[in-house]
Amino acid sequence: MLHVFRHSQGMHEQLHLEPYAVHTTFQYAGTEGKRNRLREAMLFVDQPSYYDSPGGFISFKPNIPKRLLLDGAHTVESHFALVNYQIHVMLKDLPEEEFGPHIDFREYSFLENPSLPKQVKESLLEVQLCDDHNTGCSAANETSEHRPLLLPKNSTDQELLHVFSSYKNVKIIQFSSMVDAFRGFSDAAVEKKFRNRVKRYVGLWCCVQFREIGHIYYDMYWDEKSGWKPHPPETREEDHPPLS
Numbered sequence: 001m002l003h004v005f006r007h008s009q010g011m012h013e014q015l016h017l018e019p020y021a022v023h024t025t026f027q028y029a030g031t032e033g034k035r036n037r038l039r040e041a042m043l044f045v046d047q048p049s050y051y052d053s054p055g056g057f058i059s060f061k062p063n064i065p066k067r068l069l070l071d072g073a074h075t076v077e078s079h080f081a082l083v084n085y086q087i088h089v090m091l092k093d094l095p096e097e098e099f100g101p102h103i104d105f106r107e108y109s110f111l112e113n114p115s116l117p118k119q120v121k122e123s124l125l126e127v128q129l130c131d132d133h134n135t136g137c138s139a140a141n142e143t144s145e146h147r148p149l150l151l152p153k154n155s156t157d158q159e160l161l162h163v164f165s166s167y168k169n170v171k172i173i174q175f176s177s178m179v180d181a182f183r184g185f186s187d188a189a190v191e192k193k194f195r196n197r198v199k200r201y202v203g204l205w206c207c208v209q210f211r212e213i214g215h216i217y218y219d220m221y222w223d224e225k226s227g228w229k230p231h232p233p234e235t236r237e238e239d240h241p242p243l244s
Contacts, residue, residue: 028203039107042114051116052171053104056123059111060175062086076216079205080230084222094200100193111172123171129153129181139163148176154183157190195221202241208232217241 012019022043024034038044068082096102111121125148130137132152139151139159151163160182164173175181185191198220207214213233219242222228233239 028206036107040109042109042112046115048115048117051110051113052120056171056173057106057110058173058175060178063177063179076205076208076230080216080218083205083218094197098193099197099200100190103197120171123169125149125167125170125173127151127173127175129175129177129179151181153180155181156183157185157187199243200241204241205230213239 022038022041024037027033027037029036035044039046064082064086068078068085072078093102110116128148128150130150130152132138132154137150137152139149149163152159155163167173185194202218202220204215204217206216208216211232213236216230216232217240219225219228221242
């Protein structure tokens with residue numbers, strides 16, 4: 001039997017074994033989290049429409065500094081430093097009136113899944129971020145099979161809509177990086193709804209010993225809070241994802 005947690009560690013590959021059954025282990029995202037782990041392992045059977053969304057897909061590979069992975073002792077602080085650098089989202093159903101449009105996502109191994117249609121995989125636009133003060137850094141540049149689209153960093157939603165309106169038929173837009181790719185929304189009301197949504201996408205880490213409430217919530221906007229530290233909630237009233 002293969003526990004999906006162990007599958008993520010590649011233990012069966014290290015031992016040169018072929019699993020004959022799969023069991024999902026406990027994690028903090030309920031059924032959705034277990035389903036996502038199965039998808040990551042490419043063991044979940046989805047409908048063909050899952051692999052060919054009408055809106056296409058945005059892809060990028062995060063660049064994680066080696067110091068966050070290898071340097072120093074593994075502590076609560078070092079764990080949060082690593083996760084905060086690459087903090088990712090989880091799927092939740094929230095009303096659009098208050099939280100803006102639904103944000104769909106796929107597992108990290110999605111583009112490697114054999115079920116991904118050939119016509120989707122080959123419909124690819126590579127995007128390279130650049131500094132707009134550099135010569136040639138303009139989304140107006142022509143792209144080709146061997147030349148990515150150059151996109152100025154810190155673009156607004158309206159600027160991105162203008163640029164990518166010419167590529168509506170492309171299935172996969174692959175960014176070289178997402179660091180400094182997006183400056184924000186032009187409409188303050190849209191920005192507020194978006195922030196309200198993604199604040200609720202984070203999970204929690206467990207557990208600090210000898211505390212009645214031992215878990216610590218990840219914070220999507222930790223970098224906006226001076227002196228932020230990974231501490232568990234002090235009271236039951238504070239026991240919820242950060243909403244401010």
